[in-house]
Amino acid sequence: MRSSRRSALWLLFALAACVAPRERRHARVVLCDAGQVLAGDERALAAGRVVLRVEERDSDRDLEAAVATLARLGIPHAWWLEVARSPSLADAHPEHMASLQGHDEWRVLAPDAPRAADGSVLKVHPWVPLTTAEGFELQRARLAARLAALPPADEVYLADLQGAPSACGCGHPRCRWATDYFLATPDSPRAISSGTPLGPEAAARFVAALRPAARGATLIPVWMAECDEADELCHGVPCFAGACWPALARQWAPLVAENERLAVLVLEPARVERELAALVHLERPNSPPIALDRTRLVPVVAAELPGAIQLLTDLEQSFDVRLWR
Numbered sequence: 001m002r003s004s005r006r007s008a009l010w011l012l013f014a015l016a017a018c019v020a021p022r023e024r025r026h027a028r029v030v031l032c033d034a035g036q037v038l039a040g041d042e043r044a045l046a047a048g049r050v051v052l053r054v055e056e057r058d059s060d061r062d063l064e065a066a067v068a069t070l071a072r073l074g075i076p077h078a079w080w081l082e083v084a085r086s087p088s089l090a091d092a093h094p095e096h097m098a099s100l101q102g103h104d105e106w107r108v109l110a111p112d113a114p115r116a117a118d119g120s121v122l123k124v125h126p127w128v129p130l131t132t133a134e135g136f137e138l139q140r141a142r143l144a145a146r147l148a149a150l151p152p153a154d155e156v157y158l159a160d161l162q163g164a165p166s167a168c169g170c171g172h173p174r175c176r177w178a179t180d181y182f183l184a185t186p187d188s189p190r191a192i193s194s195g196t197p198l199g200p201e202a203a204a205r206f207v208a209a210l211r212p213a214a215r216g217a218t219l220i221p222v223w224m225a226e227c228d229e230a231d232e233l234c235h236g237v238p239c240f241a242g243a244c245w246p247a248l249a250r251q252w253a254p255l256v257a258e259n260e261r262l263a264v265l266v267l268e269p270a271r272v273e274r275e276l277a278a279l280v281h282l283e284r285p286n287s288p289p290i291a292l293d294r295t296r297l298v299p300v301v302a303a304e305l306p307g308a309i310q311l312l313t314d315l316e317q318s319f320d321v322r323l324w325r
């Protein structure tokens, strides 16, 4: 009995030794574009799982070919679906683009940007967030059609379920909580809405609304933490201490309640611990307290870190300010 247990143990160790390098290799998850897979990028072809970027610039044909290449190598794929940033919707429905009607400190970054007179509004092109009922339905229909045109995957990441960059007008690209932040300024003397506000449940409802189009895939919301004082990118607006974090908490709470796994778009390796810590334990005035297990969050970062998705490509996050009407 004792000897058979010993040999069983030995067999287990031998097996573990055999599979360990392969398992380690297979644990690595990368986020890349179809072109990298098709060009034979070793970092993608040696990964255990490849998350493929699906932005409007990525063609279905290339994505399909990339999936076929990965399938031949036995590498499972997932989709990284860009939600809010959509040039096609922005051009077809400019009224539903996010607006800049808050602080105007962003102007130091774009001194030549137009000025809005009464009756017109500055828009954040090409961002059409799902935080209004109109943007929600446009994005749901667009992404359901996109998923139907692509081969199935077992996981679909949903990126940019928040507002547009510089949402409060401070100029920080991580301020994402608002679609319309109405402050009366000389530039926006009266509020011009981008649509019917859906409130803090919008992102969670969007994930649920896209589920029928996901063909059984697990949907994984991707979130971005708000601005940090240490960034010094808010150009003097104290938004990190004001509206940003309570607003984020109100939107983050329903997502956390309804989705087991969540990805966090961190980008810079030096920010990982700070941003994850900020999202797992949130207690701010005027907002719901949030406490969740750190292991539910997967950081997306431009470096190879244990437990993270390694970002190998660029994600379009830019915007330009345009006058509408």
Ligand SMILES: [Zn+2]
Pocket: 166, 167, 168, 169, 170, 171, 172, 175, 227, 234, 237, 239, 240, 244
């Ligand atoms: Zn801000």
Ligand SMILES: [Zn+2]
Pocket: 168, 172, 174, 175, 176, 226, 227, 239, 240, 244, 245
């Ligand atoms: Zn902010």
Ligand SMILES: [Zn+2]
Pocket: 170, 172, 175, 227, 228, 233, 234, 237, 238, 239, 240, 244
């Ligand atoms: Zn800020």
